[in-house]
Amino acid sequence: MILQRGAILLVESVAFPYPLSPNSIVRQVKIKNLLFDLGNVLIDLDKALWKARLLEFFDVKSEDDVDPIIKQKMLEYERGDISTSLFINHMLRQAPRDRQALDVINTWNSILVGIKYNRIDVLDKLTENFNLYVFSNTNELHIEWVDKYLMKHLKFPAFYGLFEEIFLSHEIRASKPHPEAYSIVCQRAGIKAKETLFFDDSQENLDAAAKLGFHTVLVPETKEIVELIDELGLLDS
Numbered sequence: 001m002i003l004q005r006g007a008i009l010l011v012e013s014v015a016f017p018y019p020l021s022p023n024s025i026v027r028q029v030k031i032k033n034l035l036f037d038l039g040n041v042l043i044d045l046d047k048a049l050w051k052a053r054l055l056e057f058f059d060v061k062s063e064d065d066v067d068p069i070i071k072q073k074m075l076e077y078e079r080g081d082i083s084t085s086l087f088i089n090h091m092l093r094q095a096p097r098d099r100q101a102l103d104v105i106n107t108w109n110s111i112l113v114g115i116k117y118n119r120i121d122v123l124d125k126l127t128e129n130f131n132l133y134v135f136s137n138t139n140e141l142h143i144e145w146v147d148k149y150l151m152k153h154l155k156f157p158a159f160y161g162l163f164e165e166i167f168l169s170h171e172i173r174a175s176k177p178h179p180e181a182y183s184i185v186c187q188r189a190g191i192k193a194k195e196t197l198f199f200d201d202s203q204e205n206l207d208a209a210a211k212l213g214f215h216t217v218l219v220p221e222t223k224e225i226v227e228l229i230d231e232l233g234l235l236d237s
Contacts, residue, residue, distance in 0.1 A: 031215065034126060035185070035197040040201040041219045043115050043146065050111035050123070051137070057107040059096050067094045077139050077215045080170035084140045105205035108138075109145045120154060122226050125235055134166040135185050135198075137175045143168060165189050177208035199225065 041047050050064065058066055070091065077087040091104045126132060150159050150165050158165065167185045174181035186193055193213035206216040217232070219225055229235060 015067050023131070028193055031130065031197045031234075033131045033133060033189075033191045035133045035135050035196050035198040035214070036225075037200040037202075037205070037219070038134060038138060038146075039111075040221060041199050041225055042119055042134070044113035045111050046113050049109060050107075053107045053110040057091075057095055057099060057103060070094050075175075078137050079175050080173045086140075087139075105141060106174050108141050112142060112149075114149060115154065115159065116224075116226075117154065118226055120159060120162070120228055122235070126229070127162055130234070131191070133185070133189055133191070133196075134161045134163050134168075135176070135181075137169040139170045143170075153202075176202070176205040178209060179212060182209055182212050182214070199228070 036042055054066065055061065055063070058070075060066055073082065073087060073090045076082045077084075082090075088101050088104045091108075092099055092101070095103075123132060165188065167188070169175035169181065172181065172184050172188075174184055176182070182193070185191075186196075193209070194215075196214050197217060198206065198209050198214045199217045199219050200209070201219045201221065203218055206214075206218055210216050217228060219228060
């Protein structure tokens with residue numbers, strides 16, 4: 001099934017399941033925009049390593065032993081409600097006294113792995129027929145890491161230049177799955193949900209988007225985004 005830019009509009013949203021099945025796609029969808037999450041969609045993450053590093057940083061045995069205030073501050077940091085310096089201070093207050101700011105940064109960024117270059121090539125091809133956007137729950141420290149990675153390995157134009165706009169939770173002061181976050185993206189980008197296909201690794205985020213009319217694709221950890229794009233026929237549009 002090829003999603004064509006000029007096909008007939010579909011009023012209700014379509015959630016493309018995994019594994020993908022042509023039988024589940026009963027109508028053509030007019031897709032003008034492709035909206036991508038970053039983590040575990042375009043950027044590889046190592047959540048297991050990150051969790052282990054967090055436990056080591058706080059010197060605890062399980063996630064349950066981490067002070068709930070830290071989890072709250074992580075969410076606030078993601079929404080841009082607190083600054084990087086304040087976030088680091090909150091982390092240090094709950095950690096052993098020998099921990100330093102650099103330890104916070106290294107631990108926090110340990111979740112980030114990198115970006116496969118073949119994704120850049122595929123995204124570049126998609127720009128021939130679609131408008132590409134990014135919408136990610138993230139934070140200043142992670143984006144600083146990504147910027148440095150891109151400068152060293154891929155250079156900025158090879159990635160950021162592929163997107164019409166990039167929406168980051170800490171910059172727009174709203175995060176998925178809250179409806180207001182999706183509304184901000186649509187309003188600022190000037191796009192319609194019913195003309196947008198959204199790729200995310202969180203079913204919760206996709207469900208929230210679908211309620212607003214987005215077409216959605218779940219990107220499981222075991223599946224490469226490039227393969228999903230190919231299976232959807234987006235490169236044939």
